[in-house]
Amino acid sequence: MAWQIDGMPSPDPQTCEAKIEDVWRSISMAEAKGVYAMAPKRCPACHGAVMLSGSYAEGSRQKFTHRKGHDGCPLLPARFKGTASPHPQALV
Numbered sequence: 001m002a003w004q005i006d007g008m009p010s011p012d013p014q015t016c017e018a019k020i021e022d023v024w025r026s027i028s029m030a031e032a033k034g035v036y037a038m039a040p041k042r043c044p045a046c047h048g049a050v051m052l053s054g055s056y057a058e059g060s061r062q063k064f065t066h067r068k069g070h071d072g073c074p075l076l077p078a079r080f081k082g083t084a085s086p087h088p089q090a091l092v
């Protein structure tokens with residue numbers, strides 16, 4: 001339900017989508033900051049653009065954050081209004 005789950009000892013299975021050779025593919029956090037660091041990335045739920053935030057230090061917690069949040073994304077529990085809708089500036 002959330003990008004970030006506090007109190008979890010193991011790494012979160014976080015994913016986003018990256019545009020690779022014109023195809024959106026689901027990628028992992030490790031890929032997002034590694035081989036696909038330069039690829040456009042979007043939220044798998046609302047398709048709004050996301051970026052990695054957090055420290056690059058080894059073992060620190062990183063997460064995907066929307067460049068521009070909106071209230072129709074279930075992955076933004078703090079803002080979600082209860083009805084999923086596409087991001088107004090969704091990447092296609």
Ligand SMILES: [Zn+2]
Nearest residue numbers: 043045046073
């Ligand atoms: Zn979203």
